[in-house]
Amino acid sequence: MEKFEQHEGVAAPILRGNVDTDAIIPSREMKRVSKLGLGEGLFAGWRYREIGGREVNPDFVLNRPEYAGASILLSGSNFGCGSSREHAVWALKEYGIRAVIAPSFGAIFANNCIRNGLLPLELAEQAIAAIAAWVAEAPQANQPLIDLPGQSVEANGQRYVFDIEAGAKRMLVEGLDAIALTQTHWPVIEQFHEQRKHKYPWVY
Amino acid sequence: MALTLFEKLWQEHLVESSVDGDDLIYIDRIFLHERTGSIALSSLAADGRKVFYPEHVFCVMDHIVDTYPDRTDDTTMPSGRDFIVATREGAREAGLTLFDLDDPRQGIVHVVSPEQGIAQPGLTLVCPDSHTCTQGALGALAWGIGSSEAEHALVTKTLRVKRPGTMRVRFEGELAPGVTAKDMILHLIGRYGAGGASGYAMEFAGSAVEALDIEGRMTLCNMAVEFSAFTGLVAPDSKTIEYLRGRPYAPQGEQWDLAEAHWRGLVSDPDAVFDKELVIDCDTLEPQVTWGTSPQHTVAISGSVPVPRDADNADDKSSATRQELERALQYIGLEQGVPLQGNAIDCAFIGSCTNARISDLRLAAAILRGKQVKKGVRAICVPGSMIVKAQAEAEGLDRIFTDAGFEWRSSGCSMCFYAGGEHFGERERVISTTNRNFESRQGPQTRTHLASPATVAASAIAGAIVDPRGYLPEEYR
Known part of the structure; x- marks a missing residue:
């Protein structure tokens, strides 16, 4: 998995609450049995003029030239709520997004991010508003710098510190494969499995 | 120490505490469907990884399948066949139990699992589907995960989870x-x-x-x-235990007695x-009915569509802002401040893992009996499983629905969401027993109002959003 240490990039604001995974990638854009080919469908309902079409909506933030090459999203609370579809994360990644900064995240979405090297970064709403205001002055020049090992975001000379679970941080920084990591605990899992069979026989 | 039900379930499944801040939790049952399960199974095979305990993994076709009576693997959704075939082949190769398209037990995963007695009190159960929490109704610890997490659970029979409050x-x-x-x-x-x-x-x-x-x-x-x-x-209580007794995958004989004794202790x-x-x-x-584009946009049936500027004066700034309300109102196409009741609808939908079980269909049918869906309203009923469908037909409910003007379908997730196949029309107003009223969820620019089966049935008759209490037959009053 791609490691995440430091990242500096153009930050695009979608400053509203409850951006759901249906909005991030509509179901109709999930056309293949694959984790690939989803970037084009990212935010399709907002990004294109018509449902199913590809004519760009020039008003949508990712289509505006000043936000070209955006690799960070700034958003409202409960980002990624709704459907568990991991396609939302695969689409963001393929488009080139490395981090989403929001006051809170849908729980399944946040887990999916960590399994795919995308950083779900929690900051207070006021901090995000301040960063967005600074970015808006000159989006290509005013790029926030995210430091995951240091748990901070630098923007406009300010340093915003954020919290992240130790396990999630390690997964992202070291680019770990969760399955391989868990398999190193195999003897404990197998022992638990055998004990559970004995204690709760009707489960087996 | 006094424990909550959740804490008891967590402790019972805790393999190892604080693995990098997460807990390693043992998973008893895994369900997959063709939409996300297909990807998990093919990704697993591509990585050369094996399912550790296939006896505890179940698959069902529900998300993409058509609900027309003569359905096949070829779906209205382009490429839907690929998902169905990949799931079928993946399930066969891994030795998983599959409720396939032509199986009389086929249906929506969260309807099928309890119906078959697969979800049980005290079990951990996961599925790459956010509505897996439905199965918590039986006292199971059931939650939705992503495809990568599903792979993790398939291979290791565990998940790394941050313990919730x-x-x-x-x-x-x-x-x-x-x-x-x-x-x-x-x-x-x-x-x-x-x-x-x-x-x-x-x-x-x-x-x-x-x-x-x-x-x-x-x-x-x-x-x-x-x-x-x-x-x-x-x-779980006596109702839970009676519900599960005799179901195909529920414990039998002596095992049932052991299970029941354990289940009775699963309380906070x-x-x-x-x-x-x-x-x-x-x-x-x-x-209650939703007026907007998030389930939080809910008001009582006697209430009105909100006035966005009032949000500026609200004490609780953590809820929707004026801008968000304005955006939702614009999408839904209703005037601010108007009563919710009386707004005309184009379609009525009874279906989904939320409200398509036999009791939902009985309630809707009781209201529809001898009545007609308003002319011009398209009304559809999609039973939650083929067993629910058969039961409804045995009770004659299908005739009540069709006589009233409803379409009567085979089971699947259907138009709870628009996957590129069948969908509601552009800007059509739909009153729906489903769970999400997100933008374009049920069709391009479709306007969804979430409500109970009673409210949907009554509104279908009226051709507008109405209070179902004026439509209840004697036995429900």
Whole structure:
């Protein structure tokens, strides 16, 4: 998995609450049995003029030239709520997004991010508003710098510190494969499995 | 030490504590469907990894399949066949139990699992589907995950999970006739916001929950995820035990006795402390309907569409802002401040893992009996499983639906969401028993109003959003 240490990039604001995974990638854009080919469908309902079409909506933030090459999203609370579809994360990644900064995240979405090297970064709403205001002055020049090992975001000379679970941080920084990591605990899992069979026989 | 039900379930499944801050939790059952399960199975095979305990993994076709009577692997959704075939082949290669398209037990995963007795009190159960929390109604610890997490569970029979906090929501009092579990959960989300239970596992309790049948409890738990909860739970009681007795995958004989004894202990201790508690008074609860594009945009049926500028003066700034309300109103195409009742609808939909079980269909049919869907309204009923469908047909409910003007379908997720296949029309107004009213969820620019089966049936007759209480037959009053 791609490691995440430091990242500096153009930050695009979608400053509203409850951006759901249906909005991030509509179901109709999930056309293949694959984790690939989803970037084009990212935010399709907002990004294109018509449902199913590809004519760009020039008003949508990712289509505006000043936000070209955006690799960070700034958003409202409960980002990624709704459907568990991991396609939302695969689409963001393929488009080139490395981090989403929001006051809170849908729980399944946040887990999916960590399994795919995308950083779900929690900051207070006021901090995000301040960063967005600074970015808006000159989006290509005013790029926030995210430091995951240091748990901070630098923007406009300010340093915003954020919290992240130790396990999630390690997964992202070291680019770990969760399955391989868990398999190193195999003897404990197998022992638990055998004990559970004995204690709760009707489960087996 | 006094423990909550959630804490008991967590402890029972805790393989190892604090693995990098997460807990390693043992998973008893895994369900897959063709939409996301297909990807998990093919990715696993590509990585050369094996399913550790295939006996505990079940697959079903529900998300993409058509619901027409003569359906085949070829779907209205382009490329849907690929998902169906990949799931079938993946399940066969891995030795998993599959409820295939032509299986009389086929249906929506969260309807099939309890119906077959696969979900049971005290089990951990995961599925790459956010509405897995539905199955918490039986006292199982059931939650939705992503495809990568599904792979992890398939290979290791565990998941790394950050332990959520505990919340109890007590619904106290007695529901009025025509007010249902759907109204309870919509009201809860409307009152506390779509992020209201973020970071918590929620136990539903109180006299109104105890009074619900198991299917009503499933409706309640189904929308826990729309409240951002890790999951929803109801402690098993005699109703749960009677519901499970004799189901195909439930324990039998001596094993049943052992299981039942264990299940009876799966309750929160009287003096257990929850991190957060909410209380809802059900005596005065009215039928609820959403007016906007988030489940939190809920009002009572006698209420009005909000006035966005009022949000500026609201004490609680954590809820929707004026801008968000304006955007939602613009999408939904309603005037601010108007009564919700009386707005004309184009379509009525009864289906989904929220409200397509036999009790939902019986309630809707009771209202529809001898009545006609308003001319010009398209009405569709999609039973939650083929077993629900067969049961409804045995009771003659299908005739009531079709005589009233409803389409009567085979089972699947159907038009709960628009996957590129069948869908509602552009800007059409749909009253729906489903769980999500997101933008373009049911079709391009389709305007969804979430409500109970009673409200949907009554509104189909009226051709507009109405209070179902004026349409209830004698036996439901």
